[in-house]
């Protein structure tokens with residue numbers, strides 16, 4: 001059966017050339033051993049460096065402002081350790097709900113780690129009752145309300161549940177007006193929506209590479225730190241030898257001199273094998289202007305929504321904002337009571353050839369990745385949903 005893979009918002013599929021790239025690195029390791037650090041076709045010593053220009057383009061930054069390292073939540077902890085600066089009454093962190101649980105855990109534990117009280121210092125702004133997204137006006141209002149008690153705003157760029165894209169520049173501006181810093185989780189945004197972190201004056205951001213970037217399960221993540229940093233961080237860097245300046249790293253001295261820019265936030269050497277899939281996957285984004293990807297994604301979304309509207313399937317409603325500037329590739333559907341839900345729905349869709357996922361409470365998520373999805377995938381989803389919902393399967 002032909003499958004329509006609509007789960008790129010969760011885990012991107014295997015890029016064809018990835019297998020050969022991994023074989024190549026394994027071969028270099030087998031032949032050269034330690035020599036691969038200098039002599040493998042892509043020397044491991046600077047293995048992630050060549051990927052930075054593409055990532056920088058995807059997030060709208062300079063190459064020196066981005067780096068590949070760790071995983072998303074680890075990077076969030078690393079950056080909060082540096083940029084969360086509770087002082088006097090300025091100690092609160094504001095986040096938007098529904099927030100991915102790991103982000104909330106990281107932020108709460110950082111507050112506690114600094115001797116604060118998450119129940120007092122964490123402000124969570126959620127959607128209005130009966131709604132799914134935090135309206136930007138309400139978000140900005142909450143930022144201004146917190147005013148000079150605010151140390152930091154942490155925003156999910158594209159919301160993992162609703163697929164809503166927040167206006168990052170507007171939120172960063174409001175945050176800066178209050179004298180605080182603004183960071184963003186780009187897990188569902190990078191490779192999905194056009195980003196311009198420099199223009200938007202986002203202070204720092206993190207992402208994972210296994211969703212729209214197709215870097216593979218648990219792939220190495222990345223981070224962005226705006227340069228120059230708008231505030232001198234009073235906390236010292238968390239030091240490790242891979243963040244030390246490259247030219248003197250192997251003099252093995254005891255003192256830490258950070259590498260310029262985002263690379264200075266690294267602590268450990270690059271995990272070569274888990275970075276390899278990105279060497280296969282990221283060049284795909286260099287082949288097409290991003291605007292062309294956005295155009296294709298919008299036509300897939302328009303097609304899907306207009307077909308579903310014609311079919312008037314009972315109990316199914318799209319919660320993703322329909323304004324093209326307020327979403328990416330993901331569509332989230334609320335499934336009403338007495339309809340097929342959860343795992344049974346996902347299994348029934350798989351039997352129709354559609355791979356999608358489910359998030360509590362009662363949300364079906366699909367994504368149309370313009371690099372590999374087409375109209376036949378949209379049609380298969382529409383027909384699958386129609387069959388399942390009408391038969392009450």
Ligand SMILES: Cc1ncc(COP(=O)(O)O)c(C=O)c1O
Pocket residue numbers: 071072073074100102103156160185187188208221
């Ligand atoms: C929005 C968001 N934030 C954070 C995470 C956690 O990522 P990691 O397990 O790579 O730390 C995920 C994972 O899917 C996510 O979707």
